[in-house]
Structure formats: structure tokens, C-alpha cells
Amino acid sequence: MPRLILLRHGQSQWNLENRFTGWVDVDLTAEGEAQARRGGELIAQAGFKPAVMFTSVLKRAKRTGALALQSAGLTDVPVIEDWRLNERHYGGLTGLNKAETAEKHGEDQVKIWRRSYDVPPPPLAPGGEFDFNADPRYAGKAIPDTESLKTTLDRVEPYWDAEIAPRLKAGEDVLIAAHGNSLRAIVKLLFAVPDDQIVGVEIPTGNPLEIQLDLALKPTAARYLDADRAETLPTLP
Numbered sequence: 726m727p728r729l730i731l732l733r734h735g736q737s738q739w740n741l742e743n744r745f746t747g748w749v750d751v752d753l754t755a756e757g758e759a760q761a762r763r764g765g766e767l768i769a770q771a772g773f774k775p776a777v778m779f780t781s782v783l784k785r786a787k788r789t790g791a792l793a794l795q796s797a798g799l800t801d802v803p804v805i806e807d808w809r810l811n812e813r814h815y816g817g818l819t820g821l822n823k824a825e826t827a828e829k830h831g832e833d834q835v836k837i838w839r840r841s842y843d844v845p846p847p848p849l850a851p852g853g854e855f856d857f858n859a860d861p862r863y864a865g866k867a868i869p870d871t872e873s874l875k876t877t878l879d880r881v882e883p884y885w886d887a888e889i890a891p892r893l894k895a896g897e898d899v900l901i902a903a904h905g906n907s908l909r910a911i912v913k914l915l916f917a918v919p920d921d922q923i924v925g926v927e928i929p930t931g932n933p934l935e936i937q938l939d940l941a942l943k944p945t946a947a948r949y950l951d952a953d954r955a956e957t958l959p960t961l962p
């Protein structure tokens with residue numbers, strides 16, 4: 726039966742600085758690189774040899790995946806990048822400090838923006854420091870100017886259906902190196918987490934989440950490979 730490992734990138738510079746990141750292409754910290762390598766060691770210990778690694782177009786995810794594969798001794802695994810695995814777009818909050826934003830707008834509002842299922846942050850104004858329309862990675866693509874978790878799932882799900890699910894249904898093991906919210910979207914999909922309960926799902930950085938699936942892609946078991954840094958998982962569907 727296929728195995729899927731979801732790997733959230735290691736600590737990024739803006740995780741450390743507590744800034745809303747979204748699509749900004751910040752790099753890993755030294756701690757983030759160490760988390761990625763440790764994730765790779767755990768992947769090797771679990772005897773996991775993916776047929777393919779999917780990742781986003783953002784360097785914190787790509788580098789985490791590459792460092793993990795390297796420390797697992799799996800450097801010949803093919804890698805497929807796609808923007809649809811990017812972090813959720815943080816709209817007009819992009820670049821702001823999370824604590825300062827909570828002081829300005831209140832903790833409750835910031836929690837709604839960060840963790841509600843379908844309330845997006847205000848849109849990103851065009852032409853500013855973080856306008857992604859000029860980025861060649863998104864040329865010719867209809868990119869959003871803000872996203873909720875719901876609209877993130879709306880672009881993750883077709884990619885999952887078209888590119889990832891067929892590999893798993895063919896019995897292949899798959900690694901996905903991506904982001905807190907693109908991975909929460911996949912967890913919501915696989916575990917059929919109700920809209921009002923996905924708020925409780927947090928995926929730690931650099932801790933591989935191993936999910937055993939049946940051939941209908943229903944999870945039959947799930948665990949974090951680093952038990953000391955595990956978070957609560959949704960119940961099996």
C-alpha cells in the first residue's frame with residue numbers, strides 16, 4: 726500500500742522574525758537547514774524511498790526537500806515543482822509582523838485571518854514591494870492577491886488529483902516538501918477534516934508526517950516521525 730510523507734519546510738528567516746510570509750521567497754535559517762537534514766535521517770530510518778518528490782516553487786520548501794533527500798541518501802529521487810503547492814498567499818498581511826498586527830487589529834481578528842477556513846486576509850495592493858505578477862515563475866498564470874485556506878485548497882486539490890493521486894494509486898510512495906497551509910489543505914482533504922476543525926491542525930516545521938494509504942487513498946495510519954515534536958493529528962476517516 727502506498728505511503729505518503731508530508732514535510733513542512735524547516736524554520737525560515739521569517740518564521741524566526743514572526744512575519745506573515747506567504748509567497749515571499751525567504752530562505753531557511755541554519756536551524757531550518759538542520760531540521761531538514763534531521764527530517765531526512767528520520768525518513769531513511771523509516772525505510773522510506775519515494776518514487777518522486779513534489780515541492781513548491783519557493784526555496785524554503787525546495788531546499789528542505791533537497792536537504793532531506795541528501796541526508797537520507799536519496800539524491801536520485803526525481804523532483805517536480807509547482808506553484809500550486811506554494812504557501813497560502815497572505816494578501817495585504819504579507820511582510821507584516823504577526824505580533825504587531827495582533828496589537829493593531831486584535832488577537833481575535835489575526836486568529837481569523839491565520840486559521841479560519843474561509844476568511845481571506847485583505848488583498849495585496851498591486852505594485853508594492855511584494856507584487857508577484859512580475860515574477861517569471863507566475864508568468865501567464867492567474868495568480869491570487871490573497872487566499873484563505875479554502876481557496877488554497879481550491880488550487881491544491883486539482884493538482885493533487887491530476888499529478889499526485891495517480892502516482893499513489895499506482896502504488897508508488899510519494900514525498901511532498903511544502904508549506905504549513907498547503908499541507909494543511911492536503912490533510913483536510915485526506916482526513917475529511919470538517920471546516921470548523923481544521924483550525925486545530927498545526928504541522929511542525931521539518932517533522933515528516935507519514936501517512937499510510939489504501940488504494941482509494943484513504944489514510945489507514947498516520948504518525949510524525951519525530952515523536953518529540955509531534956502535534957495532534959486528525960482522527961482517521
Ligand SMILES: O=C(O)[C@@H](CO)OP(=O)(O)O
Pocket residue numbers: 740744745746747748812813815839905906
Ligand atoms: O507566514 C506564513 O506564511 C505562515 C507559515 O509560516 O504562517 P501561519 O502560521 O500564520 O499560517
